[in-house]
Amino acid sequence: MEEKKPIIEVRDVAKVYGKNKALDGVKLDIYPGEFVILVGPSGAGKSTLVRLIIREEKPDSGKIRVAGRDITRLAPRELPYYRRNIGIVFQDYKLLPTRSVWENIAYALEVSDVSDEDIQRRIPRVLSAVNLSGKEKAYPDQLSGGEAQRVSIARALVNLPKILIADEPTGNLDPQASREVADILEKINCQGTTVLLATHNKDLVDRMRKRVVVMKQGRIVSDQNQGRYTC
């Protein structure tokens, strides 16, 4: 795996909010096909790092390269194209409340100019991958937390991204629903998608036995293959 080039390359990245150093010289390489779990207490900098990788914000210094491209230099009009190529999953699902499950997933394809036929073909496939076949017409407020999060994952997957980034996807879920989400993420990873999962769900981390990167006070303090939750 070491011979390959990293798909996500974080180099000496720093980010300061007021007097608070959210990230301080972070260096991280993630290789294609890896499953990386980012752990750490609240305020450790996990979410900040995720926001920088999805280019919701820019670092104060340092570089982030994704799929060989320096994303700190993306122009605003290039952002939509960048985001269509990475799947993003959030703690609060971020589903459009006035759209059904089908429409929420279709929206991600519609903005990418995917044809209607393609949309009709792809959505049932991702819905079945997240075990939600039959829920197409439901609205977000009719779904349980676990179901809503799986819709969000389906939406992230439907554009067939090479990278899936999940920021505390189980934060609002009960243990059963959390396990389901984790299983789906593992399945996606098995099919070749690189997964970066930020979480502080200890059970999940210990059960998955993946590469674990521990953050504390804006720095990476440990990086272990088949790691455990150690903070």
Place this chain on the structure above:
Amino acid sequence: MLIRIERILKTAFINFFRNGWLSVSATLIMTLALLAIGSFFIITLSTNKIVAELKGKVDIVVNFKDEATDALIGEFKSELLAKPNIQSVRYISKEDALREFKARTTVKREVRELVSPQDNPLPRGLQVQSVDFNEYEYVSALTKDPVYSPYIDSSSYEDNKLIIENIDNATKFIERFGIVLSIFFTAVAILVVFNTVKMAVTYKSKEIEIMRLVGASDSFVRIPFLIEGFLYGLFGLVISTLVIFVVINVAASLSSSTIFARFVARMVPIYYQDFWFITLLQAVVGTVIGIGSSWLSIRKNVKI
């Protein structure tokens, strides 16, 4: 390209129809604003037309003594016609004057019969009509000119002076008041609509954020909101036009002899005559403030 336009339209319609109360309240506010502007405009238009008609009925007559030659009267007439604001100058011959006098029902019959073509004391005259009431003073001044004054029998200017001044002042007042009020109404309407639309956009800022995160381009996020703003204007226009139409017709059918009812009766044909103009005006205002306030709200409230 076509599919993108279709999807942007679909997004706009979903946003509009599935955010029920938000769209209803924004449309209602827009309706009220357009109602205010529309009805105010109709009233101003009607008042202006009624005043213009009234002005058309005002004239002054300059009467000449029998010694005045036709050439002198002709000269007087051409001096008046040289003024662009003087609309018409009609020559009244002795015969015309007699015919008009005979037709006057307000004069007693016995008096009317005293005057005959053989013994006609009525003078020749010039009847002057002007759009600008200030010109009447010029006419009056001209009658005092030493060239003409010896031949002038009388002028109705002094008799009509008060009426002329009153109408003139009233017209100027209505015009100025109308401009101030319409600016005020439009400004209030724009502010209220702007705030409502801003509220609607702020309410949806979370959705806008989601759209951006799933990779929607700037135009895909922005244009549906502009279309929504346009829809507020469009529905507001339809409702306010219907309301004005119904109210005017109901008011006109309630026959009574109050000044208000007479004003409404006069207003109805003016409304029908200018219906498309008024509707177009409302459409322009509705569209501009609907789209404009959406655009400003997105720019101001949402970082894209």
